Amino acid sequence: MCCPLISKCDYIGRLEIQPFISNSSNALKLENFPGGSETFETVLKFCYDLPVDFSPDNIAALRCASEFLEMIEELEDGNLISKTEAFLTFVVLSSWKDTITVLKSCENLSSWAENLQIVRRCCDSIAWKASKDDRTSEDAAPNQESWWFNDVATFRIDHFIRIISAIRAKGTRAEIIGKCIIEYAKKWLSGMDVEIEGLRGYGHEKYNLQFSIFSGKKKESSGHNKEQKTIIETLISIIPPQPYAVSYKFMLQLLKMAMMYYVSPALATELEKRVSMVLEDAEEKR
Known part of the structure; x- marks a missing residue:
């Protein structure tokens, strides 16, 4: 047999x-x-x-x-x-x-x-x-805005970007995607809640934005640093292009982290441009 x-x-x-x-x-x-x-x-x-x-x-x-x-x-x-x-x-x-x-x-x-x-x-x-926004009693509490953020923010970065790309393809508003990205950054990036110190060059010239980072960054393993760098670079690349998608404060915090972990110069420059444009827009509205 x-x-x-x-x-x-x-x-x-x-x-x-x-x-x-x-x-x-x-x-x-x-x-x-x-x-x-x-x-x-x-x-x-x-x-x-x-x-x-x-x-x-x-x-x-x-x-x-x-x-x-x-x-x-x-x-x-x-x-x-x-x-x-x-x-x-x-x-x-x-x-x-x-x-x-x-x-x-x-x-x-x-x-x-x-x-x-x-x-x-x-x-x-x-x-x-x-x-x-398909809520059920099992899935989420009623009247909870963006109930899915916490669940989606638990995934590692490669799966998170796949979900965000799929959500964006279905026409979800840019500000909702932006809020989810902010939630993910808070969960995975150590130091996102630290205040930015030594900000100068406050948008007087186009793209002239400079930081002095004085907050002491703990020595961490190269594996952890690589993971943080990958997350930062990925989040920068998937921020919706709409100027209102994420807050100005979040962009400043992310730029600080980008400088701390030496992310791709092209991505850092792109984020600097976005921050500077927000500053310029604010100056024009004064």
Whole structure:
């Protein structure tokens, strides 16, 4: 009788499982298996018809694992690819909370979640619900403005920019996107709440804006500094072009951070121009 793992997994069926020289057991080494050993144990349960509970916490890993193992319908009706795909499509993506959970879990699944379009579908679902302000009693409190900011601000920067791009594509107002960017910066950038010191060159000449940063920046690991720099550069690049999208104070704070972390000169210059134009506009209205 064929082993259920082999009969349901085309990938396993093609492998040559060779015994260890030192003992009689079989060696099965799966390089870069999505979800790790815990996910593989769940796959084993599925193969041996043991109860398996799909949840927002494990469904992305199981979907990726089923693709890795090639658990296709040609081998068995209702194989793991089709079951996990159905759960994602009809259960997860209909719920704001579940979609947030699944997208967070994708951060540990490398390229698998990207290639299977799980990240894109989650981002699109989040963007649609946010742009429609589709509140439910489960998703958000009534009358809460921009209820989705806190959830979206929990994602790492590459997923955050995907969500913001999708939200913008759906016609969401620039000031709403700007407020979400500000919320994200407050959460991820240490020092955004520190007051700017030594501001001079107060817009008397075009783009003539200079800072002296006296606040002591703690010595941090190079990895942390690189992450902060990446976040700053990304946020600068996605600020909506409308002058009212983000506050003048926020732009000053972000420019301070940009100088502290030596961001791309082109991005820093672009932000300086925006700050200077706001100052010039304020001068003209006096």
